[in-house]
Ligand SMILES: Nc1ncnc2c1ncn2[C@@H]1O[C@H](COP(=O)(O)OP(=O)(O)OP(=O)(O)O)[C@@H](O)[C@H]1O
C-alpha cells in the first residue's frame with residue numbers, strides 16, 4: 001500500500017518535470033526563495049497537528065460519552081444516543097465548520113476564535129463516528145465479563161473502567177487510528193475559515209507565487225509523510241498492547 | 248432484617264422468572280441454611296443456572312421473594328452491594344479478565360469494592376492462590392494457564408471477596424477430563440471450611456462426597472430434594488429416576 005502511494009507520487013512528480021512545466025526553483029531548498037517557500041509551507045504543520053490532536057481527544061471522549069448511554073437498558077437513553085449520532089453524522093464537515101464559526105457565536109453570544117471553532121466543528125463531526133466505534137467495541141466484549149465484574153461487586157464505572165473498556169479499546173485501536181488519520185485530512189477544511197494550517201499556507205503561497213503544481217505537490221507530500229508516520233505509530237501501539245496482553 | 252440463629256441464609260418464596268413468554272422458574276420455594284452444601288442437578292434448560300443466578304441478582308426475579316442473609320432482593324433489579332459482597336460466583340466458562348494478570352484478577356474486586364489497600368489485597372490474593380495451589384502463577388495472564396488452573400484462579404478470585412456463600416455453575420463442564428479432579432479437590436476442601444455452597448453440577452461423585460442435600464430441577468420447578476443417600480438410592484419421582492439413569496449409566 002505504502003509503496004503504491006510512493007510510486008504514484010514519484011510518477012506524478014516525474015511527469016511534471018519531464019513535461020517541462022515543473023518549476024523546481026519554487027520549492028528548491030537550496031535557493032533562498034525556495035527555502036523561504038518551504039519553511040512557509042511547513043509552518044502550517046504546527047496548527048494541523050494541534051488542531052487534529054485537540055479535536056481527536058475531545059471527539060474520543062465525546063464519542064465514549066455518547067456510546068455508553070447507547071448501550072443502556074433504558075430506552076430513552078438509547079434513543080438520545082441514537083439521535084445524536086444520526087443528526088451529527090448527517091452534517092457535512094465543511095458545513096459544520098461554517099456553522100460553528102459563523103453561526104454558533106450569534107446563537108451563544110460568545111465569540112470564538114478560528115482555532116476553537118475548527119476544533120469544535122471537527123470534534124463534533126468525528127464524535128458520531130467515535131461513538132459508533134466504541135459501541136461496536138464494547139458490544140464485542142463477552143457478556144461473561146460483565147457477570148464476573150458483577151460477582152466481584154464492581155460498580156458500573158469500575159466495571160467499564162477496569163474490565164470492559166481496556167478490552168474494548170484494544171480491539172478498536174485500529175479504528176481509532178483510522179479516525180486520527182481521517183481527522184488529519186479533514187483538518188485541511190478548516191483552511192476555509194482562515195486557520196493557518198498546512199492547506200491554508202499552501203493556498204496563500206499559490207496566490208503569491210502562482211505555481212499551484214509545485215506547491216500543491218509539496219502539500220500532498222506533507223500530508224502523506226504525516227499520515228505514514230501516524231499510521232506507523234498506531235501500528236506500534238497496537239503491537240505493544242498485544243504484547244502486554246501476552247505478558 | 249437482622250439474621251437470627253437458625254434462619255436460612257438463602258430463602259426463596261414463590262419465586263418466578265420468565266424470559267419473554269417462557270417461564271424459566273415456576274414459583275420456586277427453596278431454602279439453604281448457613282454452612283449447607285447443596286448440589287443442584289437436572290436436565291439442560293431446567294432452570295438450574297437461572298436459580299443460582301437469582302441468588303446474587305445476576306438474573307433479577309419477576310415474582311415472589313428472595314432473601315439472602317436477611318436482605319430482601321428487589322424484583323427486576325440488581326442485588327444491593329451488601330448481598331453481592333457476601334455471595335461469590337464461579338462460572339462454567341471461568342470468565343477471568345483476560346487483560347489482567349492472575350494477581351490483578353484477584354485484587355481488582357477487593358481493591359475497588361472492599362476498599363482494601365494494594366498490599367492487603369495482594370496478601371489476601373496470595374493466601375487464596377496458595378489455597379488453590381497455584382501461587383507460582385500469580386504474574387501470568389489467564390491465557391497462559393490450563394483450563395483447570397484458570398478455574399482455580401476463578402475460585403480464588405471469588406474467595407478474595409471473603410464471601411459467605413459460594414455459587415458454582417457447572418464449574419467443571421468446560422474442562423478436559425484430566426483437569427476436572429484438580430478443580431473438584433479445591434471445592435471439596437472449600438466444603439470442609441463450612442462455607443455455604445450451592446453447586447450446579449453433574450459430577451455425582453462430588454455430590455455424594457460433599458452434598459448435605461441434593462436438589463433436582465426439571466421444567467423450572469424443584470421436583471425433588473433429599474439427602475444424597477436417599478436421593479441416589481431411592482429417588483421418589485419418575486423424572487428424577489430417568490435423569491439419574493441417564494447420567495449415571497455412562
Ligand atoms: N437470557 C435469556 N433469554 C432467554 N432465554 C433464556 C435466557 N437465559 C436462559 N434462557 C432459557 O431459560 C431456560 C433455562 O435456562 P438455564 O440456563 O437456567 O438452564 P440450565 O438448567 O442451567 O441448563 P444448562 O444445563 O443447559 O445450563 C433455557 O431454556 C434457556 O434457553
Ligand SMILES: [Mg+2]
Pocket residue numbers: 295296297416417
Ligand atoms: Mg446452566
